[in-house]
Amino acid sequence: MTGLRICALGVIACAVLSGCQVGKDFQRPESDSRIEWLPVSGEAAPSQPVAAPINARWWEVFNDPLLSSLIDRATQASLDLRIAATRLEQSRAAYRVSTGEQLPQLDGTLGYQRKRNSGKGLNDPSGQQGRAPFEQWDSGLSASWELDFWGRVRREVEAAGARVEMAESDQRAALLALQAEVARQYLALRGVQSCHEVTRQNLALARSSLELSRERLRNGVATELDVAEAAAQVAAVESRLPVLEQRQAQLINALGLLLAQAPRALQRELEQPVQMAAVPLQVPVGLPSELAERRPDIRRAAAHLHAATASTGVAQGDFYPRITLSGNVGLQALQLSDLGSWGARQFAFGPQLSLPIFNGGRLRGMLQLREAQEQEAALAYQQTVLRAWQEIDDGMSLYNASQLQQRKLQEAVQHNRMALAAAKRQYVEGVVDFLNVLSVQRALLSTQQQWVQSSTTQAQALVSLYAALGGGW
Incomplete structure (x- = not known):
């Protein structure tokens, strides 16, 4: 009878003291509430970010079905995502172990x-x-x-739950990184293919100039020097093609790796050039208040701080009986x-x-360790938010600048084409020598390649901007 009374008193005391819990309750920092989209300084490009909800499939802004297909297939096949999924299962299993500590243990x-x-x-x-x-x-x-009078076990469960949130954020980060990397490699491939096409067009111009100089040599109005210079220009342009073809093969293999495919498995599918669609005039970039929920690194930093705070409570609970x-x-x-x-x-x-009566300072040292880890996690959270803010602002500036650069390079290409036509006409008329034609041809090829590169940079800047914003969820 006495034993039953002791058990009953223990249960009552547990119920009364269940509200007592060592450590402090976690409160998410408010440092992310200051984030806002700052206007781009200087001249504004035509396509501008606007504070509107982000499409979960943000890459569809490029209007490229093949790009969408590649990202969907990479999501299904990526080994990195599978590794992240297994780590999430590990954290969930560890959480189940922690919750089991709250219940009685019965063995036969x-x-x-x-x-x-x-x-x-x-x-x-x-x-x-x-x-x-x-x-x-x-x-x-x-x-x-x-x-669990003092809530030590409950703090352990709380910390384990926060680690599950960390693993979930890691999985989100891996998914976003994969989507962005597929988009970057794909856009780089299209840029190389466009540069290859521009080089072939310039090769045709160089061969036309070579034929022109040979024809004038046969008519006695040109010299061997003109023909040699024209032939050298043809060879110089031709030398660019193998490098571009090798770069194309390399990018196709890189995309194949992201899709867990063997080298050259995507060769037939990607070797044909595709003209990228123009981006819309308004690019939705979400609301600043939602950034902390979208960016996986901010979510992970908050969960890490939560786990560190709960672990400090566990260390405090070790001082109690x-x-x-x-x-x-x-x-x-x-x-x-x-x-x-x-x-x-x-x-x-x-x-x-x-x-605990005497343990050589082990418990005190563990508490100091947990408190220091909590302080580190709080500082890391603030640093993560500031880094996110900087990445977004840099991304918007880069996107704006790349559009303006592309516009100016387009003007330069048009003027170089006009200059080449005038130089050829004057060369035929004997007003200028062939060196002027070659000089304008080199300038045209250079500005055309810069224009293609600026187009690629603009598209990749938009990808980086969406990655900095945390994609869409």
């Missing part, structure tokens, strides 16, 4: 031993005084339950036939209190 036993006791030692339960071996049969149930209710009931007999008899029964139950 069944054992058999054939043994012989010392005749000079403790009493021999068989009555043989150590002169002969005997058999012993045991069966029973044992239970134990730590009464631990109270455990335990008990067992079972049967023990020297003969198997007696194992089920009433006289073979045995039991024991009662509370156990464990209080």
Whole structure:
């Protein structure tokens, strides 16, 4: 009867003290509330970011079905995403282990031993005084339950739950990084293909100039120098093609790796050039207040701070006594036939209190470690938010500048084309020598390649901007 009263009092005390919990409750920092989209300084490009909801499939802004297909297939096949998924399962399993610590533990036993006791030692339960071996049969149930008076176990569960959030954010980060990398490599491939096409067009112009100089040489109005210079220009332009073809093969293989494909597996699918669609005049970039929920690194930093705060509470709880209710009931007999008899029964139950008295400063050192880790996590969160803010502002500036650069280079290409036509006409008329034609041809090729590169930079800048914004969720 006394034992039942003790158990009842323990349960009542646990219910009363369940509201007591060591450590402080986690509160998310407010440092991210200051974020806002700043207007781009200087001249504004035609396509501008606007504070509107981001499409979850943000890459569809490029209006390229093949790009969308590649990203979808990479999402299904990526080994990095599979690794992130397994790590998430690990964290969830660890969380289940932690939650199990809150519940009573019940174990069943069944054992058999054939043994012989010392005749000079403790009493021999068989009555043989150590002169002969005997058999012993045991069966029973044992239970134990730590009464979480101070909330130490609950803080452990809280920390484990925060680590699950960290793993979920890591998985989101891996997915966003994969989508952005597929888009960057794809856009780089299209840029190389466009540059290849521009080079071939300039090669045709150079060959036309070579034929023109040969024709004038046959007519006696040109020199061997003009022909040699024209032939050298043809060879110089031709030398660019192998490098571009190798770069194209390299980018196709890079995309194949992102899709977990063998080298050249995507060759037929990607070797044909595709004209990229123009981006819309308004590019939705979401709302500043939603940034902390979109960016995986900010979510992870917040979860890391949460886990560190809860771990500090666990370290504080180690200074308090631990109270455990335990008990067992079972049967023990020297003969198997007696194992089920009433006289073979045995039991024991009662509370156990464990209080740390001296541990060489281990608990104090652990608490100081956890507090320092919590401070580090808080600073890391602030740094993550500031870095995100900077990346977004840099991305918007780069996107704006790349558009303006592309516009000016387009004007330069048009003027160089006009200059080349005028130079050829004047060369035929004998007003200028062939060196002027070659000079304008080189300038045209250079500005055309710069224009293609600026187009690629603009598209990749938009990808980087969406990656900095955390994509769409």
